Amino acid sequence: MFALIEAAGWPIWFLIVASIVAVAIIGERLWSLRQSQVVPKDLLPKVVQEYRKNGVTEELIARLNQGPVLGRVFAAGLKNIRSSREVIKDSIEEAGRAATQELDRFLTTLGSIAAVAPLLGLFGTVVGMIEIFGSQTPTGSNPIQLGHGISIALYNTAFGILVAVPSILFYRYFRAKVDAMVVEMELQAIKLVEVLLGERKA
Template identity: 65%
Template sequence: MLSLIQAAGWPIWPIIFASIIAVGIIGERMWTLRIRIVSPRELLPRVLNEYNRNGVSADMIVRLQKHSPLGQILAAGLKNVRSTREIMKESIEESGRVVAHDLDRYLTTLGTIASLSPLLGLLGTLVGMIEIFGSSSPAGSNPAQLAYGISIALYNAAFGILVAIPSMIFYRHFRAKVDALVVEMELQALKLVEIVHGERQN
């Protein structure tokens, strides 16, 4: 691996740095965006059961806010449980926007890496081309410098693409997953509003 890095020259280091960041973001988002962490299916029935038994309490609100992103949304609705249906929905929508923003964390960076990595590879290719042209002189060409320029050009182009492809795949995967989770939480919150206001049975 060290020999490949040496053959690719200094332009490879930004690509390596970008790949480390991308791997870190992918691992963190895979762990964070699990459905049982973001929108656990058993939470709404538990909340409704506690609401029917004891009503809304400050302790219940605090526990929900700390529980999960879905808990934060349900807590926002229950804070306004004595208000009209419209006000309760508005508070849920406001909380939902904040939660959706949190779920999107780091995805812009991952998308930037996916777009930028091929350009970093192109930069390495250009540096390699400069080395190739520099190997020529009136006295003849320098084979060692020519080979080094070719290796810089090819390795950087390849590494840039290798970083960009999985970064783009995971970026699109996580964006779709966030959208699905947001829809799921909206449905759960709407169900809470309808049940609390007597428009729907459990």
Template identity: 65%
Template sequence: MLSLIQAAGWPIWPIIIASIVALAIIGERMWTLRLSVVSPKELLPRVLSEYKRNGVNPEMLARLQTHSPLGQILAVGLRNVKSTREVMKESIEESGRVIVHDLSRYLTTLGTIAALSPLMGLFGTLVGMIEIFGSNSPTGSNPAQLAYGISVALYNAAFGILVAIPSMIFYRHFRAKVDDFVIEMELQALKLVEIVHGEREG
């Protein structure tokens, strides 16, 4: 691996740093954006059951607030349970916007890496081309410098694309996952509002 980095020259270092950041974001988002963590299926039935038994109490709200993103939304809804349906829905929507922002954390960085990695590879290719042209002189060409220039150009182009492809795949995957979570949490919150206001059976 070290020999590849040496052959690719100094332009490879920004691509390596970008790949490390991308891997860290992918690992963190895969761990964070799990269904059991974001929007547990069993949470709403459990909340409704507790609400029907004991009503809303501070302990219940505090537990929900720290449970999951869906729990935070349900806690906001229950905090406004005595308000009108519209006020309850508005409070849930405001809370939802903050949670969506949190779920989308680092995705802009991952998308930026996906877009910039080929450009960083292209920059390395240009540096390699400069080395190739620099190997030519009136007395002849320098084979070692020519070979180094070619390796810099090719390795950087390859590494740039190699980082960009998985970064773009995971960026789109996580974006779609966040959208799915948003729809799911909206449905769960709407169900809570309708049941609490007697417009739907639990």
């Protein structure tokens, strides 16, 4: 591994750091964007059942705030249950915006890595080309310096692509998943409001 890094030259360190950050973000988002952590399917009926049994209690609100992301949206609506429909709707929308920001966390960074990694690879390629041209002397070329320049150019180009491709694929996957979860949260919140106001059967 160290021999590969040495052959790729100092520009590879930028790509190594970018790859570590990308892997960390991908792992964290895979864990955080599980359906059970964001929009569990059984949460709405449980909340409605408990509300009809005990009403809005501090225990219910606290449990929802400490649970999945959808629970925090529900908690915002339940806390304003005695207010008008508009106030309930506004409180849910505010909580939904906060939840969306939480779901979007680190995705901009991952997208930036996907865009920048090929440029970092290109930068390494340019450094390698400079090394190649620097190997030319009036008496010929220095084969060691020439070979090192070629390895810098090729390794950085390949590693830049290797970092960029998974990053962009996971970025698009997470982006689509977040969008779907936001829509699902909106639908669940609308159902909750309608049930609480007696406009829909549970």
